[in-house]
Amino acid sequence: MSTVLQQIINGVSIGSVYALIAVGYSLVYSILKFSNFAHGGVLMLGSYFGFFALTLFGMPFWAALPLAIIGAGLLGVLNERLAYRPIRIRNSPLLYLMISSLGASIFLENFTIVTIGPNFRTYPEVFAISPFMIGDLSIGRLDIIIFVIAAISVALLTWIIYGTRMGNAIRATSYNMRVASLMGINPDMVVAFVFFLAGASAGLGGVLFGIKYTVWPQMGILTLKAFIAAVVGGLGSLPGAVLGAMVLGVTETFAAAFVSSAFRDLFSYALMIIIIIVRPGGLLGTITGEKA
Amino acid sequence: MSQYYIGILVLICINLIAVLGLSLMTGFTGLFNFGQAGFLAVGAYTATILTTKYAVPFPLALLAGMLVSVLTSFLIGYPTLRLKGDYFAIATLGFSEVVRLLVENLEKLTGGSRGIPRIPLYTTLPVALVATVLALWLVANYVRSRHGRNCVAVREDELAAESIGINSFRYKQISFAINAALAGLSGGLLAHYIGFIQPSMFGIIKSTELIVMVIFGGMHSLTGAVFAAVVLTSMPELLRAAQAWRLVAYGVLVVVIMVVRPEGLMGSWEFTPANLKALFNKQGG
Amino acid sequence: MPLLEIQNLTKNFGGVTAVDDFSHQLETGGLYAIIGPNGAGKTTIFNLITGIYEPTEGEISFDGDTITSLRTHQIAAKGIARTFQNIRLFSDFSVLDNVRTACHRYASYSVWEGLLPTPRRGREEKDLAERSWRLLKLVNLDDRASELSKNLPYGHQRRLEIARALAQEPKLLLLDEPAAGMNPDETVQLMEFIEQIHETFDLTILLIEHHMEVVMGLADNIVVIDFGRTIAQGTPEQVQSNPVVIEAYLGTEEEE
Numbered sequence: 001m002s003t004v005l006q007q008i009i010n011g012v013s014i015g016s017v018y019a020l021i022a023v024g025y026s027l028v029y030s031i032l033k034f035s036n037f038a039h040g041g042v043l044m045l046g047s048y049f050g051f052f053a054l055t056l057f058g059m060p061f062w063a064a065l066p067l068a069i070i071g072a073g074l075l076g077v078l079n080e081r082l083a084y085r086p087i088r089i090r091n092s093p094l095l096y097l098m099i100s101s102l103g104a105s106i107f108l109e110n111f112t113i114v115t116i117g118p119n120f121r122t123y124p125e126v127f128a129i130s131p132f133m134i135g136d137l138s139i140g141r142l143d144i145i146i147f148v149i150a151a152i153s154v155a156l157l158t159w160i161i162y163g164t165r166m167g168n169a170i171r172a173t174s175y176n177m178r179v180a181s182l183m184g185i186n187p188d189m190v191v192a193f194v195f196f197l198a199g200a201s202a203g204l205g206g207v208l209f210g211i212k213y214t215v216w217p218q219m220g221i222l223t224l225k226a227f228i229a230a231v232v233g234g235l236g237s238l239p240g241a242v243l244g245a246m247v248l249g250v251t252e253t254f255a256a257a258f259v260s261s262a263f264r265d266l267f268s269y270a271l272m273i274i275i276i277i278v279r280p281g282g283l284l285g286t287i288t289g290e291k292a
Numbered sequence: 293m294s295q296y297y298i299g300i301l302v303l304i305c306i307n308l309i310a311v312l313g314l315s316l317m318t319g320f321t322g323l324f325n326f327g328q329a330g331f332l333a334v335g336a337y338t339a340t341i342l343t344t345k346y347a348v349p350f351p352l353a354l355l356a357g358m359l360v361s362v363l364t365s366f367l368i369g370y371p372t373l374r375l376k377g378d379y380f381a382i383a384t385l386g387f388s389e390v391v392r393l394l395v396e397n398l399e400k401l402t403g404g405s406r407g408i409p410r411i412p413l414y415t416t417l418p419v420a421l422v423a424t425v426l427a428l429w430l431v432a433n434y435v436r437s438r439h440g441r442n443c444v445a446v447r448e449d450e451l452a453a454e455s456i457g458i459n460s461f462r463y464k465q466i467s468f469a470i471n472a473a474l475a476g477l478s479g480g481l482l483a484h485y486i487g488f489i490q491p492s493m494f495g496i497i498k499s500t501e502l503i504v505m506v507i508f509g510g511m512h513s514l515t516g517a518v519f520a521a522v523v524l525t526s527m528p529e530l531l532r533a534a535q536a537w538r539l540v541a542y543g544v545l546v547v548v549i550m551v552v553r554p555e556g557l558m559g560s561w562e563f564t565p566a567n568l569k570a571l572f573n574k575q576g577g
Numbered sequence: 578m579p580l581l582e583i584q585n586l587t588k589n590f591g592g593v594t595a596v597d598d599f600s601h602q603l604e605t606g607g608l609y610a611i612i613g614p615n616g617a618g619k620t621t622i623f624n625l626i627t628g629i630y631e632p633t634e635g636e637i638s639f640d641g642d643t644i645t646s647l648r649t650h651q652i653a654a655k656g657i658a659r660t661f662q663n664i665r666l667f668s669d670f671s672v673l674d675n676v677r678t679a680c681h682r683y684a685s686y687s688v689w690e691g692l693l694p695t696p697r698r699g700r701e702e703k704d705l706a707e708r709s710w711r712l713l714k715l716v717n718l719d720d721r722a723s724e725l726s727k728n729l730p731y732g733h734q735r736r737l738e739i740a741r742a743l744a745q746e747p748k749l750l751l752l753d754e755p756a757a758g759m760n761p762d763e764t765v766q767l768m769e770f771i772e773q774i775h776e777t778f779d780l781t782i783l784l785i786e787h788h789m790e791v792v793m794g795l796a797d798n799i800v801v802i803d804f805g806r807t808i809a810q811g812t813p814e815q816v817q818s819n820p821v822v823i824e825a826y827l828g829t830e831e832e833e
Contacts (some may be wrong), residue, residue, distance in 0.1 A: 034378060035378035035381070035382065082547070083547045083550075083551070086551045087550055087551055087554075092554060094377075095322075095324075095377065096550045096554050097550075098324070098377070098378055098381070099507060099546060099550050099554075100546065100547050100550035100551065102326070102500075102503070102546060103542075103543045103544070103545070103546025103547035103548075103549075103550065104543065104547055105543070106500055106504075106539060106540075106542055106543035106546065107540060107542075107543025107544055107547065108543070109539075109543075110537075110539035110540045110542075110543060111540050111543070113536075113539075114536050114537055114540055218496075221389075221496075224382065224385060224386060224389070227382050228386075231379065235379075262393075262396075262397045263393065263397065265389065265390070265393055266390055266393060266394075269386045269387075269389075269390055272383075272386070273371050273372075273383075276371055276372070276375065276379075276383075277371050280374075280375075430692045430693070433691065433692055433693065433694055434688075434691045434692050437686075437690070437691035437694075437698065437702075438678070438681045438684050438686070438691070438701075438702070438705065439688055439691040440691065441670075441674060441677065441678045441681065442678065442681055444667065444669065444670065444678075445667050445670075445678050448667040448668060448669055448670070449665045449666075449667060451629065451649075451661075451665065452661065452665035452666070452667065453667075454629075454648070454649035454650045454653065455627060455649060455650075455653055455658070455659055455661075456653055456658070456678065456679040456681075456741065456742075456744075456745055457650050457653035457654045457679075457681070457682050457745060458650055458678075458681065459648075459650045460650070466688055470692075512669065560669060
């Protein structure tokens with residue numbers, strides 16, 4: 001029983017990291033209607049920002065974390081300015097944005113390999129790793145902390161999107177960019193803000209992942225998990241991204257623990273395929289067909 | 293010709309075959325495939341296991357690799373081809389990761405992450421050239437046929453294509469299958485040229501290189517695919533020193549292309565007698 | 578037997594009922610119209626007929642066969658062709674190729690013959706080319722055959738889209754707001770064109786329109802819908818003088 005509980009906690013913990021990444025990904029998708037492959041690069045660099053802030057500059061965690069988050073957010077904005085805006089303003093097909101994001105992602109990953117180096121890095125011990133004990137159940141302290149930080153961040157993001165004027169502007173723009181701009185909303189500002197939020201949450205996800213596991217230049221591949229989470233929950237839906245991420249996190253942790261850890265990713269993809277076949281709109285989504 | 297240049301030529305051929313498939317599938321049919329390396333791996337490992345463990349003749353082994361690759365494309369195509377563009381692209385990425393995963397973990401069959409060594413070097417320059425010319429001829433024919441036109445129609449506007457009676461799902465399946473066959477062939481040839489294979493050779497980097505070639509050359513042009521395969525295979529080889537920065541350059545290249553000239557180098561231009569005549573007339577007149 | 582029969586067609590999208598218990602019958606050779614305010618559900622009806630949407634309720638049969646659950650390309654093969662409100666040409670194709678692609682079902686050579694050319698393929702391709710040229714001449718677009726379709730002026734693009742639909746040699750032609758985006762002169766030309774093809778090709782035509790003059794001068798029978806329901810039906814004269822219609826639709830038009 002304790003192992004099951006342990007795995008649930010593991011699953012929820014990694015699920016909440018996935019949720020952070022998936023929410024950022026879904027945000028960009030809902031505004032610009034394309035899959036931003038460079039999301040992974042931002043996540044990875046956010047993780048490195050945190051790592052170097054802690055190790056190279058010896059900053060305390062409560063300073064390093066905001067630095068990494070803001071740094072990743074700004075990187076997201078820069079990425080949009082350079083790689084997407086020139087294409088977007090020309091009203092080119094969405095495909096071009098996706099390909100450009102692929103290029104940006106290739107660039108970020110390999111630039112990091114060449115400059116910082118291909119080695120895996122380990123975060124210093126930021127939190128005491130002694131587990132909480134409830135009776136004779138041991139619960140990972142790190143997992144709880146990660147979950148709490150992620151949950152607070154997702155709540156904060158939700159508040160921004162649904163409870164502020166900027167959030168209203170974002171949602172209006174996601175329904176119809178042209179109409180929103182006619183109503184006085186500056187789409188460029190909204191897009192920049194969205195990319196900041198997406199980058200920031202990706203960066204936070206990267207830091208949390210780095211703390212629990214490791215940092216390496218190809219860790220952007222985690223966005224694949226975020227994508228699976230978004231598909232499972234319903235693409236373009238923020239609550240869907242969170243739900244999908246949790247389902248994914250728990251499913252793959254259980255599969256890894258009780259079936260085979262080597263094939264954990266196989267179960268993640270299988271989950272995605274099953275959802276695509278059985279419920280293509282995702283658990284929470286509604287498919288809107290193309291308007292003829 | 294020295295061994296070194298022969299080697300580059302063989303590599304160009306091997307890449308070109310895979311790029312032709314990708315050009316048909318991604319360029320002409322509009323299905324974004326970020327997992328081409330997965331099909332190369334399927335072809336490479338199938339052919340290799342047959343030649344090394346069961347002494348199957350090379351041509352048969354290559355055909356088997358192509359067949360398994362095609363069957364795989366039908367298997368994963370079935371659930372994923374109905375998906376929208378970016379969903380499908382990411383699904384292919386997932387597929388190639390799964391292939392790598394399976395290869396690394398089914399050690400008894402595939403040698404795991406250490407791979408399979410001492411593969412007989414059956415891929416000579418004549419073999420590679422014949423295969424390439426054949427592939428080019430077949431794909432060029434297909435593109436010019438009514439089936440090729442239907443693929444482009446599906447890419448241009450799937451709804452309109454369906455409205456004129458084109459079964460878009462079936463055409464996507466076919467393009468996917470032809471691509472898988474060519475990728476499988478490319479993989480089999482690669483394995484028997486290099487002499488060993490490891491899962492690390494068939495990762496995201498390989499898929500990326502191939503898709504960049506299609507984008508660079510122009511997604512709607514086979515001529516562009518040929519050109520890109522030649523340039524982007526030979527240049528890194530000749531500029532060995534800057535290897536590490538090669539992929540960095542690729543990334544920048546892709547973004548720049550999309551911003552400046554998204555139709556790639558050739559756009560939709562093909563190396564045909566009519567087009568050449570028009571080109572020279574413009575310059576002469 | 579009516580060519581197209583629609584019975585109690587209903588389509589719900591989540592909480593919105595786009596089409597509500599719509600029924601209609603088209604006799605062979607007629608020229609019919611569906612009119613209604615924007616958002617009334619007209620294009621949705623087309624999408625339901627052509628299999629792009631699946632109805633929530635109701636049946637559609639064409640030429641005696643039930644087509645309700647068929648896929649779009651199957652319905653097209655049965656003899657229904659359509660154009661779209663926002664012109665959907667294959668922009669990277671030439672004018673000729675747009676039409677030639679639509680002729681594809683008149684060739685039967687296989688995928689294998691696509692890879693490896695055979696004499697049969699050569700013959701069939703020649704036939705497709707001839708068909709395409711003939712059609713282009715009929716619609717007066719043959720002088721622009723090798724131009725890219727995206728470079729044509731708007732009116733010509735619309736004509737090409739209709740030509741592409743005609744290339745399927747359909748029994749029923751669905752035209753979705755063909756005069757959209759045209760000035761009065763272009764509209765008149767288009768209407769003459771539609772009249773012409775109606776006679777030349779022995780077609781049944783169903784058109785959706787917003788421009789009142791277009792429909793009044795052309796259609797034998799008009800159905801007026803609003804909020805997905807039929808509110809009136811009859812000849813142009815009957816519809817024009819129907820008070821319900823005037824209130825819902827024509828009235829607003831006249832005020833403009």
